[in-house]
Amino acid sequence: MAYVDLLSAIHKSTQRDYLARVNDPDFPKxxxxxxxxxxxxxxxxxxxxICYGGYRYMEGRWEKVARAMAEQYGIKPGDKILDVGCGKAFLLYDFTKVVPGVEVYGLDVSEYAIENAKEEVKDRLQVGNATNLPFPDDHFDFVFSINTLHNLHCYDLDKALREIERVSKQNKxxxxxxxxxETEKANLLYWQVTCEAFNTxxxxxWWFRNTGxxxxxxxxYFE
Known part of the structure; x- marks a missing residue:
């Protein structure tokens, strides 16, 4: 298990007014x-x-993440990859551009997201929950989950981490x-709208170790 930063560049590209978010008169927290x-x-x-304010596909935005993942984990044509909490599947779509021939699969709790996902990969997506992944053991060459697991309560977080471990052959x-x-803690509390697992x-x-x-x-981090 290693710390591999593949997302901070995208996260830091967004400007955030934390106090305005938490004190908004029309949509208070x-x-x-x-x-x-x-x-x-x-x-x-x-x-x-409220949240994204229009989550639309932007050419090249997720391609850099897909490329970094493909290089980090040696993803090749024919490999099966799963995105747990895929949303509208923009990253999965860009994966198919970076690694033509890769088999992509996605699961998300949001029916709206799946209905409005990228048409090119929509047939590989399904509505579901991270706590019960509908796939066999050791089924995927690579499983990833981005900005999803912190939305789970502790009892579901435990199940989700174990499920990700179960369906992956190796790379996760x-x-x-x-x-x-305390500054980052306050900023996180001000900005988030769906987070349930507030962990250092x-x-x-500790969660990773205890779930295997x-x-x-x-x-x-919200700096």
Whole structure:
């Protein structure tokens, strides 16, 4: 298990006003969170004050992540890869551009996301939960989950990490939100609308050890 940073460049490219987010008069944090946790239109394509504010495909944005993953884990044509919490599957689509012939699969709890996913890979996506992956043991050459597992309560987080370990032959990667100090903790609390697992890096590593997760990981910090 190693720390492999594949996401911070994309995360840091977004400008955030933490105080404006938590104090918004139209969508104060409790209201925004209630809407976001329905995982529907408001979460993906509604007002930016709730969450993404229009989650649309941007040429090249996720391709750099797909390329970094392919190089890190030696992904080749014919390999099976799974994205747990795939959303609209923009990263999976870009994977097919970076590694033509790769077999991509995605699962997400949001029916809206799957219905509005990239058409080119939609037939490989399904609605489901990370706690019960509908695949055999050791089925995938690479399993990854980006900005998803921190949305689970502890009892479901335990199941999800064990499921990722179960369906992967070897290579696994998860990226989750975390904090290293009180400033980052406050910023995370101000910005998030769906997070349930608020863990320091040391606490996340405790989860990895105690669930038997043997893959790589990285953290998103709100600095």
């Amino acid at each position: 409790p209201k925004a969170a209630e809407l976001a946790k329905k995982w529907g239109y408001d979460y993906w394509d509604g007002d930016r004050k 990667y998860v990226c989750v939100e975390s904090y290293r100090n 890096p040391e606490e996340w590593e 997760y043997t893959g790589d990981h990285s953290f998103i």
